[in-house]
Amino acid sequence: MAARIVLDAGHGGRDPGAVYEGRQEKDDALRLALAVGELLQKGGLDVMYTRTEDVYDTPYEKAMMANNADADYFISFHRNAAATPGSGRGVEALVFAEGGVPSAIGNEVNEQLEKVGFANREITERPGLVVLRRTKMPAVLLEVGFIDNPEDNKLYDENFDEMAQGIAQGILNALGLQAQTTEQPSSQPVYKVQVGAYRMGNLANQLLNQLLAEGYPAYIIHQDGLYKVQVGAFEDVDPAAEMERALRHAGYNTFLTR
Ligand SMILES: [Zn+2]
Structure with a gap:
């Protein structure tokens, strides 16, 4: 089974992040996350997003x-x-603690972005950040240049594709997947309950938020041009079927997928 990577576009909705001369961090972050996701999917990863639209969820959510x-x-x-403003420049990777996969990803991505022209500010430990502290899997927060530095913004805008490519390549390098071909031999099937599939990301987000509010372990994957809202990831079919029954009782249309 392909490794699953969650891409989180920082901020969103009522939280613009850093703002400089009308330019908002949340917009830059979303555009980049979606572009990198596209490339990672082609690179063989199972890509998921925390948001595909301009919506707000807390870092904890x-x-x-x-x-x-x-x-x-x-x-x-x-x-x-x-x-x-204007006194900082370059790219930086924030990790919970130095070492292991997060540092490998951070170093590879920083090196790729150095080739694009960014200064390399290396890796910084930030154990207090919620998305680094509360995630159970290796997590990295990428600060892709300074939004209050016109030189960094110029690099960001004029080399956007190259930058997205560099980040995707850096991640794939760090995970040792650059030579990955089509199908990986699947280790174990994972059963998931699908509750909806939409062409429009905002519709998927609405359903996602409703499910999360009701306490279901829901998420969105982008696959075959559709935003699929799914719940759970079960190694055995029985708990998956149980989750499906619970969702049906709650009035959702569901089907079981792998
Ligand atoms: Zn931010």
């Missing part, structure tokens, strides 16, 4: 989405800002 989806990796996309 985002961490829980990744935990509920039984994800293998978590990457959060952000842009940096300095106390004095």
Whole structure:
């Protein structure tokens, strides 16, 4: 089974993140997360997003989405800002603790972005950040240049594709997947209950939020051009069927998928 990676576009909705001359961190983060996700999917990963639209969820809710989806990796996309606008530059990877997979991803991504022209600010430990502390899988928060630095923004805008490519390549390098071909031999089947599939991300988000509010371990995957809202990830069919029954009782249309 392909490894599952959750991409989290930082901020969203009523939380714009850092703002500089009308430019909002939440928009840059979403655009980049979606572009990188597309590439990672082609690279053989099972890609999931915490948001595909301009909506707000708390960092804690985002961490829980990744935990509920039984994800293998978590990457959060952000842009940096300095106390004095224009005084900071470059890319930085934040991790809960140095070492292991998170540092490997951070180093690979930083090196790729250095090639695009960004200064490399290396890796910083930030154990207090909720998306790093509450996620159960290796997690990295990428600060992709300073939004309050016109030079970094120029790099961001003029080399956007190259930048997304570099980040995807860095992640794949770190995970040792760059040579991955089509099908991996599947280890264990995972059963999931699908509650909806939409072309429009905002409809999927509505259903996701409703399910989360009702306490279901729901998440969204983007597959075959559809945003699929699914619940749970079960190794055995019995608990999956039980979850499906509970959802049907609650009035949802469901089917079991693998
Ligand atoms: Zn941010």
